[in-house]
Amino acid sequence: MAKPLRGGSPRDVKPADLVKWLRSLDRKTVIQWTIIGGALVAFIFFFFLPILGQNSQLLNEKKMLQFMIQQASAKIARISEMKKQKELYGARISGIRGQFFETEQKDELIKIISSVARTTGVRISASEPSKKNVELPPPFGGQYETVSYELIVEGSYHDLGMFINGLERYAKHFVIFELHIAKEKREEARLLESTFTLTAFVKRLPGAPEEPSMPQIPPIIPGMEGMVPGGFPPREK
Numbered sequence: 001m002a003k004p005l006r007g008g009s010p011r012d013v014k015p016a017d018l019v020k021w022l023r024s025l026d027r028k029t030v031i032q033w034t035i036i037g038g039a040l041v042a043f044i045f046f047f048f049l050p051i052l053g054q055n056s057q058l059l060n061e062k063k064m065l066q067f068m069i070q071q072a073s074a075k076i077a078r079i080s081e082m083k084k085q086k087e088l089y090g091a092r093i094s095g096i097r098g099q100f101f102e103t104e105q106k107d108e109l110i111k112i113i114s115s116v117a118r119t120t121g122v123r124i125s126a127s128e129p130s131k132k133n134v135e136l137p138p139p140f141g142g143q144y145e146t147v148s149y150e151l152i153v154e155g156s157y158h159d160l161g162m163f164i165n166g167l168e169r170y171a172k173h174f175v176i177f178e179l180h181i182a183k184e185k186r187e188e189a190r191l192l193e194s195t196f197t198l199t200a201f202v203k204r205l206p207g208a209p210e211e212p213s214m215p216q217i218p219p220i221i222p223g224m225e226g227m228v229p230g231g232f233p234p235r236e237k
Contacts, residue, residue, distance in 0.1 A: 122155030
């Protein structure tokens with residue numbers, strides 16, 4: 001067996017004593033220590049450190065997975081709300097589409113206008129197609145076209161108000177532009193004359209050009225007898 005080095009402290013150990021002590025060690029003991037030391041070093045570098053790095057990576061992946069699960073849970077919780085919003089949006093779009101005229105109603109617009117006029121007691125004295133164009137926001141822009149008329153109507157102040165209100169409250173969507181009410185045309189009858197442009201939105205035929213449509217006015221419409229299509233005074237140039 002090797003004898004321990006003599007000396008009070010490591011500073012008192014001389015190199016010669018260290019060499020002498022190493023020579024006195026049993027070769028078998030040295031080999032055992034070397035094997036144990038090599039095994040310890042191999043354990044640290046080839047097992048402990050890789051495991052430590054892998055654990056750190058697994059912890060990071062665990063945190064990332066937890067974050068992704070939280071995000072997925074939040075999205076799943078919003079699915080029902082998103083479905084409700086989709087249904088509400090779909091119902092709103094459907095309701096708005098229902099306010100536009102169908103393609104086959106395009107030639108009936110002037111009849112609808114004359115019916116409202118007859119109901120409210122006003123007389124349409126002149127009318128002509130107009131190129132008035134109104135741009136619609138998405139998703140309606142390319143699906144509907146504008147059909148406009150310039151009208152001159154006569155009636156009392158009350159009847160004219162009822163006529164305009166009747167058009168604006170009609171089940172389908174009419175828009176009134178450039179409304180002007182002149183002075184009393186016939187003082188004895190207290191009749192007023194009003195001019196305005198009336199625009200309707202009609203479903204566009206597939207492949208139809210995106211330009212304002214020029215409607216055709218039927219020659220005779222119930223309630224508009226005696227009215228000459230056109231009938232507008234010459235416009236100032």
